[in-house]
Amino acid sequence: MKWSETTWRRIQPIYSKILDMPFIKQLTDGSLPLEQFQYYIRQDSAYLENFGRALSLIAARAHEVEDILSFSRFAEGAIVVENALHESFFKEYNIEKNTEISPVTHHYTHYLKSTAALDQVEVAMAAVLPCFWIYKAVGDVIYNNQSDLENPYKKWIETYSGEEFEILVNQAINTCDRVAATCTTAQQERMHEAFLAATKLEFMFWDSASNLRKWPF
Numbered sequence: 001m002k003w004s005e006t007t008w009r010r011i012q013p014i015y016s017k018i019l020d021m022p023f024i025k026q027l028t029d030g031s032l033p034l035e036q037f038q039y040y041i042r043q044d045s046a047y048l049e050n051f052g053r054a055l056s057l058i059a060a061r062a063h064e065v066e067d068i069l070s071f072s073r074f075a076e077g078a079i080v081v082e083n084a085l086h087e088s089f090f091k092e093y094n095i096e097k098n099t100e101i102s103p104v105t106h107h108y109t110h111y112l113k114s115t116a117a118l119d120q121v122e123v124a125m126a127a128v129l130p131c132f133w134i135y136k137a138v139g140d141v142i143y144n145n146q147s148d149l150e151n152p153y154k155k156w157i158e159t160y161s162g163e164e165f166e167i168l169v170n171q172a173i174n175t176c177d178r179v180a181a182t183c184t185t186a187q188q189e190r191m192h193e194a195f196l197a198a199t200k201l202e203f204m205f206w207d208s209a210s211n212l213r214k215w216p217f
């Protein structure tokens with residue numbers, strides 16, 4: 001079995017919990033309270049900026065020229081999406097710009113950047129993979145279950161359900177499979193652990209928006 005098939009199977013219990021989250025259900029039917037969406041977009045802007053940095057670090061550390069190119073493109077894509085948030089979502093949804101980074105965003109972005117800087121590069125590639133794969137999978141489920149044509153979050157829903165994003169996601173998955181094939185079993189296991197950790201953080205990222213989580217001080 002491919003590394004990606006094994007890793008996707010292993011995270012199924014968490015993936016099911018993600019699909020059951022109130023945030024996802026309410027985004028799908030359009031009933032998500034605006035305050036939660038605003039919180040989410042502000043945090044996602046900070047997330048994408050740092051995700052872009054992590055992807056650039058991986059590009060710099062990749063062994064193969066084709067992977068330097070892919071991860072440089074991914075990094076650019078993340079910053080382009082971040083820019084789009086500022087150009088449209090911040091204005092349309094009346095979102096304040098200067099936000100304090102939340103505890104979960106802080107943890108997730110620092111986890112990705114330290115993994116990208118210090119871990120084996122194959123492990124770093126596995127750590128960023130849920131950002132692609134979970135969003136593609138969840139984006140498709142939301143897109144296919146939209147119940148309300150007037151959904152105020154329609155534009156967001158379209159970001160991750162297009163063919164363009166799908167191509168990048170498949171590229172990220174295939175890259176992980178190719179590099180995993182060069183790794184020892186122990187190294188592949190560390191790739192699984194990184195994929196699992198980032199999947200949990202994807203759950204927590206939405207959970208944090210649902211609860212408008214803040215620092216205690």
Ligand SMILES: Cc1ncc(CO)c(N)n1
Nearest residue numbers: 044047048131132135205
């Ligand atoms: C938290 C998070 N994970 C993944 C993506 C998609 O890359 C995103 N925009 N935000």
Ligand SMILES: Cc1ncsc1CCO
Nearest residue numbers: 073074077078081131132
């Ligand atoms: C995963 C992801 N999220 C926003 S853009 C992107 C793909 C990289 O361009």
